[in-house]
Amino acid sequence: MSTPRHERPIRLGTRRSHLAVTQSTHVADALRARGHEVELVEVTTEGDINLAPLAQMGGTGVFAAALRQALLSGEVDMAVHSLKDLPVAREPGLVVAGIPTREDPRDILVARDGLTLGELPAGAVVGTGSPRRAAQLQALGLGLEIRDIRGNIDTRMGFVTKGEMDAVVLARAGLARVGRTDEASETIDPLQMLPAPGQGALALECREDDEVTRAVLAELDDADTRAAVTAERAVLDALEAGCAAPVGALAEIVEEPDGTLEISLRAFVGATDGSLELRRSEVGPYDDPQGIGERLARTLLDDGAAAVIPPREPRQQTPRVETTTESERSK
Numbered sequence: 001m002s003t004p005r006h007e008r009p010i011r012l013g014t015r016r017s018h019l020a021v022t023q024s025t026h027v028a029d030a031l032r033a034r035g036h037e038v039e040l041v042e043v044t045t046e047g048d049i050n051l052a053p054l055a056q057m058g059g060t061g062v063f064a065a066a067l068r069q070a071l072l073s074g075e076v077d078m079a080v081h082s083l084k085d086l087p088v089a090r091e092p093g094l095v096v097a098g099i100p101t102r103e104d105p106r107d108i109l110v111a112r113d114g115l116t117l118g119e120l121p122a123g124a125v126v127g128t129g130s131p132r133r134a135a136q137l138q139a140l141g142l143g144l145e146i147r148d149i150r151g152n153i154d155t156r157m158g159f160v161t162k163g164e165m166d167a168v169v170l171a172r173a174g175l176a177r178v179g180r181t182d183e184a185s186e187t188i189d190p191l192q193m194l195p196a197p198g199q200g201a202l203a204l205e206c207r208e209d210d211e212v213t214r215a216v217l218a219e220l221d222d223a224d225t226r227a228a229v230t231a232e233r234a235v236l237d238a239l240e241a242g243c244a245a246p247v248g249a250l251a252e253i254v255e256e257p258d259g260t261l262e263i264s265l266r267a268f269v270g271a272t273d274g275s276l277e278l279r280r281s282e283v284g285p286y287d288d289p290q291g292i293g294e295r296l297a298r299t300l301l302d303d304g305a306a307a308v309i310p311p312r313e314p315r316q317q318t319p320r321v322e323t324t325t326e327s328e329r330s331k
């Protein structure tokens with residue numbers, strides 16, 4: 001079966017941050033290797049310009065909203081999102097047509113003198129802008145002092161290299177994509193810190209009625225990754241939590257001795273001040289990721305999770321976007 005081709009290059013909309021361009025280029029190269037022509041188009045978003053805390057800006061959805069606007073208006077044909085930044089609610093008219101094999105989903109510690117989490121002294125200052133990471137760091141009971149930070153990978157690593165903080169916690173996948181994992185001291189065990197739902201995975205989005213692009217993006221889809229992130233995001237959805245909520249989830253595909261595949265799902269819900277921490281798990285059949293996630297969310301809610309789930313962010317306002325194609329820029 002051969003995939004239909006575009007008659008012109010596929011226009012791939014990307015934010016201009018180093019990580020976004022790296023991820024987009026990676027996907028563009030994978031598509032080119034399969035014989036498709038791809039052109040990168042820069043889309044400027046509010047999240048790239050504004051360094052205010054995410055919560056004040058209306059949540060992480062700001063990153064996705066501008067790209068989605070450019071897709072819906074037909075300025076670009078596809079977008080590469082970090083799946084964890086994508087709101088769980090579907091965008092009418094758009095579809096996630098491909099979820100490629102994900103990177104290591106775990107979080108990673110960058111600390112002074114190569115210290116690991118267990119080696120950080122009481123009172124050590126750890127930077128993170130993520131309520132999920134803050135809640136799990138507090139739950140360790142090490143007496144760490146959590147400081148709210150924002151910014152791109154460079155900025156956040158800079159807090160440690162400039163001596164302003166003892167450590168920061170980042171997504172390992174982000175560091176891996178820009179080739180800097182050697183500057184980290186420890187990949188954090190999910191027993192201590194569960195990653196954000198969908199962390200380390202990319203979502204390839206296009207217009208629902210664009211059959212040609214849909215078929216092209218489906219070539220890069222990985223069934224195991226799709227099953228895992230579907231289960232993780234179902235937890236978030238059933239908790240009615242947004243992507244800035246203190247919720248961690250990690251699904252793993254396990255093979256039973258008789259060869260059947262199952263999904264093993266773990267989740268964390270907690271308070272950023274450490275006053276509540278819940279860890280629960282659920283196992284179920286490979287073909288029911290949504291149900292497994294919903295059952296786990298039910299358990300968490302029955303055990304008191306609702307107390308620490310902030311209300312979901314309102315739907316994103318349509319942001320203004322500007323686009324610059326590669327060919328225009330080089331003129």
Ligand SMILES: NCc1[nH]cc(CCC(=O)O)c1CC(=O)O
Nearest residue numbers: 082085170171173174199200201
């Ligand atoms: N929150 C921002 C964000 N969105 C995606 C990644 C990293 C890559 C990924 O998880 O896919 C990061 C950086 C981080 O959390 O350190």
